[in-house]
Amino acid sequence: MIERIFINNIGGIKEASLNFTSGLNIITGESGAGKSSVVRALELLTGGRGGVKFIRAGETRGTVEAKFSDTLISREINQNGRSRAKIENENVALNDCAKVVNSLVRIQNQFAQIELLDNDKQLAMLDSCLDEKIQNETFNLFREIYDKAKRSADELRAIKKRRAEIEKKFSNAREIFELVKIARPEAGLEIRLENSLSDLTHRISQRERAKESFDTLTGGLSENGLIGNAEACFEELYDFMNADDADEARRSFENLYSVIKNLSGAFDDEESEINSREEIETRLGALRRLKRLCNIPDENELLNYTGEIYKNLEWLEASYKDLEILSARSLEEKKKANALAMEIRHARHEAAEKLEIRVNELLNELAMTGIIFKINFVGLQKLKRNGADGIEFILSDGSREGRVEKIASGGELSRLLLALQLSLPDEWLPPTIVFDEVEAGLGGRAAVLSGTQLKKLSRKCQVILVTHEASIAALGDSHILIQRTEGETFMKNITGEERVKEIARMLSGSPDMTEALEHAKKLIKSQEEH
Numbered sequence: 001m002i003e004r005i006f007i008n009n010i011g012g013i014k015e016a017s018l019n020f021t022s023g024l025n026i027i028t029g030e031s032g033a034g035k036s037s038v039v040r041a042l043e044l045l046t047g048g049r050g051g052v053k054f055i056r057a058g059e060t061r062g063t064v065e066a067k068f069s070d071t072l073i074s075r076e077i078n079q080n081g082r083s084r085a086k087i088e089n090e091n092v093a094l095n096d097c098a099k100v101v102n103s104l105v106r107i108q109n110q111f112a113q114i115e116l117l118d119n120d121k122q123l124a125m126l127d128s129c130l131d132e133k134i135q136n137e138t139f140n141l142f143r144e145i146y147d148k149a150k151r152s153a154d155e156l157r158a159i160k161k162r163r164a165e166i167e168k169k170f171s172n173a174r175e176i177f178e179l180v181k182i183a184r185p186e187a188g189l190e191i192r193l194e195n196s197l198s199d200l201t202h203r204i205s206q207r208e209r210a211k212e213s214f215d216t217l218t219g220g221l222s223e224n225g226l227i228g229n230a231e232a233c234f235e236e237l238y239d240f241m242n243a244d245d246a247d248e249a250r251r252s253f254e255n256l257y258s259v260i261k262n263l264s265g266a267f268d269d270e271e272s273e274i275n276s277r278e279e280i281e282t283r284l285g286a287l288r289r290l291k292r293l294c295n296i297p298d299e300n301e302l303l304n305y306t307g308e309i310y311k312n313l314e315w316l317e318a319s320y321k322d323l324e325i326l327s328a329r330s331l332e333e334k335k336k337a338n339a340l341a342m343e344i345r346h347a348r349h350e351a352a353e354k355l356e357i358r359v360n361e362l363l364n365e366l367a368m369t370g371i372i373f374k375i376n377f378v379g380l381q382k383l384k385r386n387g388a389d390g391i392e393f394i395l396s397d398g399s400r401e402g403r404v405e406k407i408a409s410g411g412e413l414s415r416l417l418l419a420l421q422l423s424l425p426d427e428w429l430p431p432t433i434v435f436d437e438v439e440a441g442l443g444g445r446a447a448v449l450s451g452t453q454l455k456k457l458s459r460k461c462q463v464i465l466v467t468h469e470a471s472i473a474a475l476g477d478s479h480i481l482i483q484r485t486e487g488e489t490f491m492k493n494i495t496g497e498e499r500v501k502e503i504a505r506m507l508s509g510s511p512d513m514t515e516a517l518e519h520a521k522k523l524i525k526s527q528e529e530h
Contacts, residue, residue, distance in 0.1 A: 001069050001431050001462045002105070009062035010044070010054050011037030012489040018480055019493060024458035026476030027466045028502055033482045034489035035466045039436045042066070043107055044075050047098025052081055068104055069431070073097060107434045108417070117405055117417070122393050123386060125420060126375065128428040129351040134344060142340040146385055149333035156326045159319055166312045173309055176293060180306055182286035187299050190291075193284040200277045204270075211267055217260055227260055334383075341388040348389055349377070355423055362419035366453060367446040368412060372396045373419075411446065418453050422460075432462040451475050470506035474523035500524065 007016045012034040029035050040054050041064040055062040055077060065074035075097065076084045085097035127135065170176070183189070219225030224232075234253055238246040296302045352375040359373045378390035393404045395416070400407065408416060421429060435454070451472035457463055458477070467473055479499050482491045494502060500520045501511035508516035 002066055002464070003069065004067040005038070005041065006063075006065040007038070007041045008064075009056040009059040010041045010064055011056065012484065012487075013037050013041075013491070014056060014488060016489070016491045018491060019478075020462065020464060021478045022458075022462050023477035024455055024475055025462070025464045025478045025480065026473045027464065027480045027482060028468070028473050028506060029482035029491075030484070030505075031468075033484040034491075035482050036436060037489065038464075038480075038482070038491075039107060039434060039466060042105060042434055044077065045073060045097070045101045046105060046107060047094055047101070052077060052079060055079060066101075071100070071104075073101060104430060105432045105434060106430045108436070117393060117413070119390055119392065120386075122375075123389070123391050125424055125428065126348060126351055126355060126391060127386070128425050129355050130344075130347050131351075134347045138340060138343055138347075142337060142344060142387070143385055145333055145337045145340065146383060149330060149337050149383075152326055152330040152333055156323070156330055159323055159326065163316060163319060163323075166316050170309050170312060172293060173313060176290065176306065176309060179286045179290040179293065183283055183290050185287060185290065185299050185302050185306065187303070189299055190284065190287055193280055193287065197277065197280045197284060200273060200280065204273050204277060207267065207270055207273070211270070214260075214263055214267070227257060231257065337383055338388070341383055344387045345377075345389055348387075348391075352377070352391075358423040359416070359419045362422055362453065363415065366415040366419060366449045368415055370397055371412070373416065415446070415450055415453075418450060418457065422453060422457055426460050429457075429461045432464065433457070435463065435465045435467075447471055468506065470503045470520065471523060473503055473506060474520070475527045 001022060002020050004020065005018050007013045007018075009015075018038070027035050027038060037054075040048075044054065044064050045066055060079045061076060063074060063076045065072065072088055074086045075094075083094060085092050085094045087097060087100060127139075215225065217225045217227045219228055231253065234249065238250065241249060291297055291302060294302060294305055296305055356373060356375060363371055363373060372395070374394040374396065376392045376394050378392060380388050380390055393416075394401060395404050395407045395412070397407075404413065404416060421433070447469045448471045451469065452475070454463060454465060454472065455475045465472070465476075473479065479494050479502070480491055481494045481498070481502050482489060484490075500517060503520035503523060504513060504516035505511040507519055510516065
């Protein structure tokens with residue numbers, strides 16, 4: 001509850017201090033006197049932006065300070081746009097200050113009413129009517145499981161996304177791995193393979209030329225070679241040589257023949273070297289193909305890249321199991337969340353029926369006979385943290401039907417909101433509600449009935465009401481008069497004769513008209529008797 005408010009240089013108010021009581025606090029005054037400056041000052045405490053325009057003309061800063069039941073809260077705004085908030089004289093962030101004040105005060109004008117009637121707040125109103133067990137145990141369990149299901153779904157989505165990215169990025173991984181197996185890349189490999197291939201090719205070429213010479217000498221497998229012909233020639237020569245020379249020649253030729261024959265073993269590695277060359281050529285070709293495929297010319301980078309592929313594909317393989325586990329868990333959590341959401345839906349339908357009855361009874365008492373209030377349920381495509389339901393507040397007058405913000409006039413919206421506040425549990429109400437001329441557009445019986453209901457509401461929480469309606473002003477437990485004189489706004493708490501004159505002015509435009517004074521006294525007396 002607000003006990004006191006001090007305003008300095010806000011709107012037309014140079015300096016003012018107001019005391020409020022519990023119950024219904026009325027603020028009145030002629031048009032343009034500055035009544036709404038009090039509301040603007042409270043809006044600044046709730047974190048209202050654009051505060052600079054509310055600074056009194058000619059001043060550089062404005063302040064508002066409110067004493068709640070056990071908390072002192074203030075806000076200062078400066079011409080340079082800077083703002084400062086305090087709780088118990090300690091500087092705090094504006095958002096933190098706003099959170100505290102908004103938990104203590106709700107400010108309602110015709111614009112605020114529309115905001116209050118958006119779909120999320122409508123659902124919050126309905127949920128405040130649910131059984132305590134549903135509100136606490138069921139909702140807490142639902143949100144706990146919903147959060148788990150959402151985390152599982154997020155993890156599942158992340159795994160699937162990463163799998164898709166890996167499969168796309170490394171779509172040619174199978175071919176790459178086959179080439180890696182063949183090339184076995186390592187730093188500097190291509191140069192070493194090229195050098196080895198060059199050396200081996202040269203050696204094989206030498207061997208082939210030597211083999212051709214050897215075959216020429218020996219004749220190969222099918223002919224007598226040079227050495228065979230030479231042997232036949234020497235046999236003819238031996239007969240013309242003396243015995244010693246012939247023996248010497250024979251031994252020399254046999255030694256030469258033996259050496260040449262022994263050379264045949266030197267060609268045994270021919271197949272091995274050819275195989276080695278083919279292996280090197282295959283490995284070198286695979287390495288070059290691998291570099292082109294990966295578009296990486298450097299072996300070190302290639303090793304890093306293939307290592308990355310291995311790492312990602314290892315994760316891809318391991319993720320199959322995670323995917324299976326997460327999918328099962330997510331499905332189970334969704335089933336549990338859906339079951340609880342259906343339990344909440346059932347409770348909401350029951351609560352909606354009761355709320356409709358109560359609100360329609362009050363609308364009838366507020367002179368809105370023939371207008372029916374309904375709550376339409378809209379099933380959501382997927383679960384949200386507040387369940388599986390969306391709702392719409394609907395008004396029907398027999399000839400047309402639609403959402404309240406589209407159908408209701410300003411006066412009807414004010415009375416509907418009042419009916420809702422009286423129908424909802426006390427826990428829904430803040431300690432203080434500020435109404436800024438919400439009865440605008442009402443008159444006669446509707447205004448009187450609205451005032452009566454505002455009075456009932458003030459028994460549940462403190463009500464501060466800016467009004468032009470004399471019949472409502474007469475219901476106040478306290479009355480604040482705001483006047484403007486020579487460009488200055490003044491305000492004070494009024495009682496007794498001052499209050500009678502102010503209500504007479506509201507009735508007739510004059511505070512001294514006899515009939516208006518008598519009527520004002522009757523209104524006040526009637527209120528006091530009730």
